[in-house]
Amino acid sequence: MSVLSSRPDEREARAAQSALARVRRYLQEHPEELSSVPVLVEDSREELVLPRSAVELLAGVLAHMAAGRGVSVVPAHAELTTQESADMLNVSRPYLIGLLEAGEISYRKVGTHRRVRADSLMDYLRRDDQRRREAADELSAMTRELGLD
DSSP states (O other), rough: OOOOOEEOOOOHHHHHHHHHHHHHHHHHSOOOOOEEEEETTTTTEEEEEEEEHHHHHHHHHHHHTTTTTEEOOOOOOOEEEEEHHHHTSSSSSSHHHHEEEEHHSSEEEEEEEEEHHHHHHHHHHHHHHHHHHHHHHHHHHHHHHTTTO
């Protein structure tokens, strides 16, 4: 599995913050219909043409780095161990295994070991975020109904 990881130091976080501002500005100023983005490499004056989706992903990576957080890029098809999966979700391994056994996240067995696809984890995170938003909306509505806002 090819996982790319980076934890920025202070200098890299500042550089990421500067680059993020420029990337976001470019993406905002140029229509979404563009499927590619030209990038000038200063040292060689060579222009690279990158897929817009890659530049949008880069903006997300830069945002995390600018905040001083480490970033890992994992291919959607990658199969992770239960410990790697738990680490990605920021939960304990036993809690993750409970999610797997409850059918919340799909997995397969390789011998006696469970393997979880990264895209299955992302699907779970999206569903969990949606449930949380719905619960918060419901709580807000109840607060308004009771006149507690």
